[in-house]
Structure formats: structure tokens, C-alpha cells
Amino acid sequence: MRWKGATAAMLLSVSAGRLLAGELSVEVEIPALRVAEYHRPYVAIWIEDERGRHQQDLAVWYDLEMKNNEGTKWLKDLRLWWRRSGRQLELPVDGLSGATRPVGVHRLTFAAGEAPLKNLLPGQYRLVVEAAREVGGLERIRLPFQWPAETALQQHKQGQHELGRVALDMKP
Amino acid sequence: MNMKRFGAGALLVLGMSLATVAQAHRAWMLPSATVLSGDNAWVTVDGAVSNSLFYFEYHPLQLDSLQILSPSGEAVDAQNRAKGRFRSTFDVELKEEGTYTLQMHRQGVFAFFKMDGKPTRWWGRADELDQIPVAAQDLRVSEVDRRMQVFVTRGAPTNATFMPSGQGLELVPLTHPNDLVTAEPVRFKFLLDGKPAAGLSGVLIRDGIRYRDRVDEIALTTDGGGKVEVIFDEPGMYWLELEAEQPSQVVEGAKRRLSYSATLEVLPL
Known part of the structure; x- marks a missing residue:
């Protein structure tokens, strides 16, 4: 009996070790836009489950520099994110809030077993990237993935007006 | 009380001549936003009486009975009140996080009569009915209970301001009115004097009537529990109204007309 218990414990630690090895990278391209008045977009990046239920915020980029917060x-303009998560938060949130990003490709990497992925249970999820721009529009891109990744997986989608290429890179 | 004397005498007679006082126009408030973020949040609200929604074309809304309730239940003052030719306006600072209820609740008695052949209107409380001259002719009286509401939320929606008072028609949010999006079922419950308002009919009308050929109103009927369910196809500002009619308990022979209206914002998902 004891021996069995020890095996179960070992198996648990092995699988935990596998989880810890995974990595999730997101690339978000902020496109250059030919518009008369340009402001950097507000962007929220989060994970939802297959039914659209919010699981975990990864990042929110907004105008952090302004006085008096x-x-x-304009965070409510990130309409879906605001409804699913933002309105429940006291901002800024350490490790989540960031300044708006300039035109270009921005890469975020998150390691398994560490915040913010630490509590993500194995399952099917979607990465959601939502961008809203002052005097501009809103765009949302979703990329499905399995957690933890069994094999390396790369996928991407091309935004149409507020987002450029959004890519998700999973490593087991 | 004088009302009783009045009731026992004249009211039996006027019961025969009670006619429907048609509400040709719609009264409404229109907030600049219903979902707000940030530490320094304000809304500005327009109020008007008009036929078409939401256009300023007839009368400004009287703001005398405006009440604003904060998420914690504090009475909040409207700021920068102004009245124009076609609309009234005021601002509300949302100092607290949560849902504010802006309300106008009018309860009383309307009377229409002729004095020396001249049509006259009177509005007051039921216990003031003796102010109507005994010489009034063609007297028509109806008790009125009208509630008009608007909800605005800073941060996450809260429910504290929806505690029913037990008077008139009231909305109980099964779906929070500041959490409405297209394609998701929205459910409200209505109460009449604190009890489920079963079998009432109502409408929902989306803004921008001027830019389409049909009003496209959504008809509502409350079920036995006073509940309605609706799925919005289009985002926008919607005007909601429910009406009820029953015999008056305070003015003999008169009818009591109740209405509930609200301006609701539906966001795209």
C-alpha cells in the first residue's frame, strides 16, 4: 500500500514537472496606420475557455503615464475585456498593466508554472487579443490552443484594421 | 378627510365620465454613457418629452422630481442643471464604484375639468383633491404612478439600488441593466406594488428612429412571475416602457394608471 502511494506521488511530481516546462509566447503587431489623428491602441490580452469564460489576464496596455490614473x-473601450475582467480590477495591477506600445511587433513570453499561467488547468483554451484605439476602431483576434502543449505549435491570424499579425507560439 | 367627502359625493358621478388620457408623447432621460471606467467619471444626461426616440423636438423634461441614488444608497445631487427649449440637462459625478440609479417617480392624481366652459388641468396629491372647485364640470380624474429610470455604472455593476420600495411598477434585474449585450438573453422581473407584475405588456424601442422606415419595436409581455426575456439583435440605446391599469384605491371610481420606463444601453459583444 505504501509503495502504491509513493508511486502516485512520484507520478504527480513527474506530471507537474512536465507542466513547468511549457511556454506560451504571444506576438502582437501594432500596425502603422495612415490616419489623420493617431493614438496608440489600448490592448488587452487574456485567456478564455472554449465557452468564452474568462480564465486569466496576460496583459493590458493603456495610458499609464497620465496623471491621476x-x-x-478609456479602459471600458476594451469592451469585451472590460466586461469579462477589467471592471473587477483595481488598476494598475502589477505584472499585468503596461504602457501602450508603439507601432511594431511586441513579444510576450509566459512560462508554465509561473504567474500568470500557474493556475491554468489542463484543457482547451483560446488566446484573445483585443485592441481599441482612441478616435479609431476595435478589433479582436482569437487563437485556440491546448494547455499544456503536447507538441510545439505555431499559429497566427492577420488583423484587418487595429491589429497586425497576432501569433501564438506554444512550446511543450 | 375632505377627500372622503369628495369621494363619496362627486366621484361616483365622475366615474362614468372617466376617459383615457392618452399619453401621446414619451418622456425619457438619455445618459452620455452607462458603462464607465476610471477614477474621475462623470455622465451628462439629457431629458426630454418627444414623439421620436431619442430626439429633442417637443418639451424639456421637468427635473423637479429627479432623484439620484449612489451605489451605497446616498442621495447624490445633479450638477449643472439647465433647461433649454427642447431638452433639460444635468451632470452626475460618479464618485463611488458601482451602479447609480437616476429616477423620477411621480405619484398623484390628474384631473381635467371645465370651469365656466374653460378646460382646466390639475395635478396634485390624492388628499388635495378638495382643491378642485365644487363648480368644476366634466370632471375626469385618474390616479397616476409613473417611474422613469436610468442606470449608470462605474466599474463593476452592483445591485444595492434595486431594492424594491413596494410602490408602483419597479424593475428587478435578473440581468443587470448595465450589462446588456447583443445575442445574450436578457431577463428582467417587474413588480407592481412589490408583487410580481404578471401579464403586463410593454415595448422596447431602439434609438435612431429617424434613420429607418419602421419603428421595429419589440413587444414584451410579462409572464406569471412578472418576468420578461429578450435577446437584442442590435446594439444601441433602447427605451423601455411597461404600463398597467387598475381601479384606484384612493379615488373612488377612478382608474390608477401605472407606467415604468427606462433607457437601456445594449453594447455589441
Whole structure:
């Protein structure tokens, strides 16, 4: 009996070790836009389950620099993110809030077993990237993935107006 | 009380001549936003009486009975009140996080009569009915209970301001009115004097009537529990109204007309 218990414990630690090895990288391209008035977009990046239920925020980029936290005034324009998560938060949140990003490709990498993926249970998920721009529009891109990744997986989608290429890179 | 004397005498007679006082126009408030973020949040609200929604074309809304309730239940003052030719306006600072209820609740008695052949209107409380001259002719009286509401939320929606008062028609949010999106079922419950308002009919009308050929109103009927369910196909500002009619308990022979209206914002998902 004892021996069996020890095996179960070993198996658990082995599988935990596998989880810890995984990695999730997101590439978000902020496109150059030919518009008369340009402001960097607000962007929220999060994980939802297959039914669209919010699981974990990964990042929110907004105007952090404004005095008196005034940049939070437009966070509700990230419509879906605001409804699923933002309105419940006291911003800024360490490790989540970041300044808006300039035109170009921005890469975020998250390691399994560490925040913010630490509590993500094995299953099917979708990465969601939502961008909203002052005097501009809103765009949302979803990329499905399995967690933890069994094999390396790369996929991407091309945005149409507020987002450029959004890529998800999973490593087991 | 004088009302009783009045009721026992004249009211039996006027019961025969009670006619429907048609509400040709719609009264409404229109908030600049219903979902807000940030530490320094304000809304500005327009109020008007008009035929078409939401256009300023007839009368400004009287703001005398405006009440604003904060998420924690504090009474909040409207700021920068102004009245124009076609609309009234005021601002509300949302100092607290949560849902504010802006309300106008009018309860009283309407009377229409002729004095020396001249049509006259009177509005007051039921216990003031003796102010109507005994010489009034063609007297028509109806008790009125009208509630008009708007909800605005800073941060996450809260429910504290929806505690029913037990008076008139009231909305109980099964779906929070500041959490409405297209394609998701929205459910509300209505109460009449605190009890489920069964079998009432109502409408939902989307803004921008001027830019389409049909009003496209959504008809509602409350079920036995006073509940309605609706799925919005189109985002926008919607005007909601429910009406009820029953015999008045305070003015003999008169009818009591109740209405509930609200302006609801439906966001795209």
C-alpha cells in the first residue's frame, strides 16, 4: 500500500514537472496606420475557455503615464475585456498593466508554472487579443490552443484594421 | 378627510365620465454613457418629452422630481442643471464604484375639468383633491404612478439600488441593466406594488428612429412571475416602457394608471 502511494506521488511530481516546462509566447503587431489623428491602441490580452469564460489576464496596455490614473478612463473601450475582467480590477495591477506600445511587433513570453499561467488547468483554451484605439476602431483576434502543449505549435491570424499579425507560439 | 367627502359625493358621478388620457408623447432621460471606467467619471444626461426616440423636438423634461441614488444608497445631487427649449440637462459625478440609479417617480392624481366652459388641468396629491372647485364640470380624474429610470455604472455593476420600495411598477434585474449585450438573453422581473407584475405588456424601442422606415419595436409581455426575456439583435440605446391599469384605491371610481420606463444601453459583444 505504501509503495502504491509513493508511486502516485512520484507520478504527480513527474506530471507537474512536465507542466513547468511549457511556454506560451504571444506576438502582437501594432500596425502603422495612415490616419489623420493617431493614438496608440489600448490592448488587452487574456485567456478564455472554449465557452468564452474568462480564465486569466496576460496583459493590458493603456495610458499609464497620465496623471491621476486618468488613462483608465478609456479602459471600458476594451469592451469585451472590460466586461469579462477589467471592471473587477483595481488598476494598475502589477505584472499585468503596461504602457501602450508603439507601432511594431511586441513579444510576450509566459512560462508554465509561473504567474500568470500557474493556475491554468489542463484543457482547451483560446488566446484573445483585443485592441481599441482612441478616435479609431476595435478589433479582436482569437487563437485556440491546448494547455499544456503536447507538441510545439505555431499559429497566427492577420488583423484587418487595429491589429497586425497576432501569433501564438506554444512550446511543450 | 375632505377627500372622503369628495369621494363619496362627486366621484361616483365622475366615474362614468372617466376617459383615457392618452399619453401621446414619451418622456425619457438619455445618459452620455452607462458603462464607465476610471477614477474621475462623470455622465451628462439629457431629458426630454418627444414623439421620436431619442430626439429633442417637443418639451424639456421637468427635473423637479429627479432623484439620484449612489451605489451605497446616498442621495447624490445633479450638477449643472439647465433647461433649454427642447431638452433639460444635468451632470452626475460618479464618485463611488458601482451602479447609480437616476429616477423620477411621480405619484398623484390628474384631473381635467371645465370651469365656466374653460378646460382646466390639475395635478396634485390624492388628499388635495378638495382643491378642485365644487363648480368644476366634466370632471375626469385618474390616479397616476409613473417611474422613469436610468442606470449608470462605474466599474463593476452592483445591485444595492434595486431594492424594491413596494410602490408602483419597479424593475428587478435578473440581468443587470448595465450589462446588456447583443445575442445574450436578457431577463428582467417587474413588480407592481412589490408583487410580481404578471401579464403586463410593454415595448422596447431602439434609438435612431429617424434613420429607418419602421419603428421595429419589440413587444414584451410579462409572464406569471412578472418576468420578461429578450435577446437584442442590435446594439444601441433602447427605451423601455411597461404600463398597467387598475381601479384606484384612493379615488373612488377612478382608474390608477401605472407606467415604468427606462433607457437601456445594449453594447455589441
